[in-house]
Amino acid sequence: MSQELSFDKVSVDKQAVDTLEVDQSPGTANVEPLATPVVYRLYKRRWLGIITLVLFNVVCGMNGQFFGPITTSLNEEWHISLTKINWTSNIVNLVYVPVTFLTVHITKKVGIRKTLLLGGVQLLLANWIRVAAISPKLSPDGRYAILMIAQVFIGFAQGSCQIITVRYSELWFDVRTRVVATMLTNISNPLGGAIGSLVLPQAANVKWAILIGAFVATAVFPAGFLIQEHPPTAPTFAGSTKSPGMKSLLRALFGKEPVESSQYMDRRDRIDFALIFMVFGVFCAATTSWSNFANQVFGPYGYTETRVGLFSATILLAGIVAAITGAPVLGRVFGKRLPWAVRIFLPIISACWIAQIWNVKPNNDGAIFATMAIIGICSFLLLPIGLELGAEVTRNAEGSCGLLWLNVNFINFIWILVEDALRAGPDANPPENMTQALIFNGSTIAATAFVFLLGFRGEQKRREMDIDKLKEAYRDDEAHPGQHSAQVPIPSE
Template structure:
């Protein structure tokens, strides 16, 4: 009972604009700047190119084995190294942003992107021994893994700093879908070259060509767009303490309901992200044993991704302007649909069922990718910590991707099975996990505390402006 009273008291204090915490920040009037879209374009472009490195070697893995003498496992680790470095880097980003700002964090990522491009290409020199070439190429991938999460984690923070209540979700959506788009482009571009060394050179040229875009990313507008945009996010340490229910600063405080909601959000976000990413990696391994060709399998993966991107582009402005207070309700509606879709694949992945599979993947894509910006924005709403909540969501999402991929590989049937090496047990694992997790959404509330505070401060700013305006 005492904890509940404390929650109510501290929440009340945070909601009162008269407190010293809030009056220390900008209290209006607020303003938007057209140059905010240049930053969105820059972060989208940089993240799309940074996202190419992860899947770049997948479509050309056999060619790389032939040209460089690497083993197939070594080639697979050119992608795995990015996942391994991604995880610790994610939690360092809020620390860098808090100390040096958004622009400096982007500068560091861009330098890492350039280094990755040319260290990787240096490994293609024909005079190098096999192990020397591999060391340089994997080192290039290491630096790419530093760049990629920076732009991804910063998307909600940039939206908060530069956009008002009628544009934040749209801006987050544009920057968030850059990574899957970049991954798709990487899979299309890398096999377009007959020589793998030229393919790696092309990635280096593309990576270098986009780096000037970082100059379009500015730290903050002269006048903030909202009250939240005027505040510095609490530290990642204070966020983790708040989620754990430990004593922390007042600005980082979360009520018991917000802590529960955030844990549920992280669980759902990580599960849905892992399901899609794992399917993207194992598409042909899921479907080829059931008689589907590589081309048809690829088209099913593309249908999931493209339908989701179209749905996200169409829905994000609606969340900003129409369904402004319904992010929680949207998650409650779409999560069970996604869970049912993945569960249905246990029976749908069978021979001669092409039309049904396309339909299921399109439904999953529409619901899942649409929820990507919604989930990131809800994290900001619950924690009032844009970069910290984004870091937590992406960390656990990518961690679960690794777990899903390893688990499903282990569940592959033997060559003597019928059909040989089928992934039916992996599909059951995936479907049951996602469906069971999706049921947790019925315990989710999703109060948009950040928006409520911004709306209250906006009203006060308008009233203040009217009172001080000359008659």
């Protein structure tokens, strides 16, 4: 007998534990002592789902802050004020808050595949409604009204495409590769923002920028049919269990779940999730809102839309490259120590955002590019870790992901209002500069990181549970060699 058991790359160390029986009744994954081996498997088809989720979230990211990269053009061509343009992004954040609860409920009822296709339909509606605003017969207010209606649909689509990502990772990937899967699907939204920052300013005018968005959304939609609901055999014990849903998570967070429940969270778990909730929301909102305000931050100092687009793309593209190359290493090196990765990256990100207060000045391209790159690298490596830690602490991937992204959008909503209000007046030097907004941004990020580092523990209970079940599966293999026929059932969603 080999010292390591492997089921298509799912491996555990040799240890002696009791054998298992799986209750095959619908909607259950109960484990009882008996002599039937349990099999966990990985399937190559899981990558088709990842590709689909990446494509849909790229389109969502491109549309969420659609007018941020072309703020000046929209203001000059369609005579829409900067504050109104900021609201085209803010309405997405506002809609996302109630949509979170609706999306988790829909996913629980109809599953991941149909939820994603629903998001694709919403993206199509949003983009082609936006095309209607091109009509030259419309007044500026009429065009603005149509743009806002389109952005409401973008808010619905963001929820449908984003919230399901961590649950998909849990259903299809093992403990060693979940971080990588979560990273790929969740950096794709800011990747869309980076693509928008580079591509949209190159359009001849606002009309062509809107048409480009519509063509991209239409081309991507058919990919939604590639994703599958769940594998025939689960990759881990957590992947074999029914999603507890948002209601169960809210009960656990308020201490209402019974101690014997698998969803029970002790006081430390609840404190940890509150800290994750806080820091994830603030740090992601800071990065997201930057795309919206970049032109307003740098424009008063003489930077062009194209150059500002490169600044925004740097934070995103550097982060994406770092995440793609570094997440597999992080998953293996920090797989058992995710809290330590957070403790390393948070101070670096905070220092860079504070430095940005002094970086924004004329002819300072080198320092700006360097700072943006460091923020991007550390933030994007931290993004999947934050989502995975939320799932670890709560044992509820879908619900925790939904709440975390809800908070990002809520804080982003507040962030845009505050920073818009902190814009200097026309008599300032330079006129309408965003120095006060930069101070607010850097100081809030640093204070949030400090509070988090003081109080976070981050026990990875979901991982511990999965490892225990894999060890039990190994014992079953040892006791019953050649009998890898029993499967952990995937409950109906």
